[in-house]
Amino acid sequence: MLLCIAVWKCAVSPTGDKLYITNNSQHKLITLARNGSVLATFTDPALQGPRGVYVTPAGQVLVCGFLCDVILQVDSEGRRKLATLATKEDGVECPKSVCYDRHTASIIVGINNRILVFKVQ
Template sequence: MGDKIYITNMDKHTLRTPAIDGTVISTFSDPDLNNPRGVHVTPGGQVLVCGYASNTIIQVDSQGKNKLATLATQKDGVTRPCSVFFSFSTDSVLVGVERNVIVFKET
């Protein structure tokens, strides 16, 4: 961890992962990642990404190459997510949506 940067490209609907030296490790795209915005790396190295136009929060591997899971969708109340954050202290995912914050807590 700490040797990569994660960059969303809203126009190309991709997550690009360069190494600190600028070498591109991967460029990721997926139908669940339409118009990506916010990205967050958890203390455990999980990469969470907001799909603004697809109304999704997805998890990709630390290399930024593969989708591991779709964590939340519009069915869960996610509409136009702009930011995502994992709180280790509360074991919850906070998602910033238009004019609101949604909290997902593992049960």
């Protein structure tokens, strides 16, 4: 099966059965099965211009909205928002990448020429 999607970034689930893709121009997080079929398409007014996506070893999906200055957590199925982790009020401006460091329990956000680190409670 050939699926044509405008990909900005992608991440793989810990078990390798899902691929999460940010589609910046259509403001979507798309979840694909290993065979390429679409499992879910996540859209939310809080997620505009998604860029970076990261899956933690526990399967938590983190995605950053470049145009809306936000870091969201989405369920592992890629269907619904679980939490807003950081916003512009926290210093997030046009985030491009996100990841999680389990050793320090921190979310790391790449923003142009700087990096923000948020301790997870």
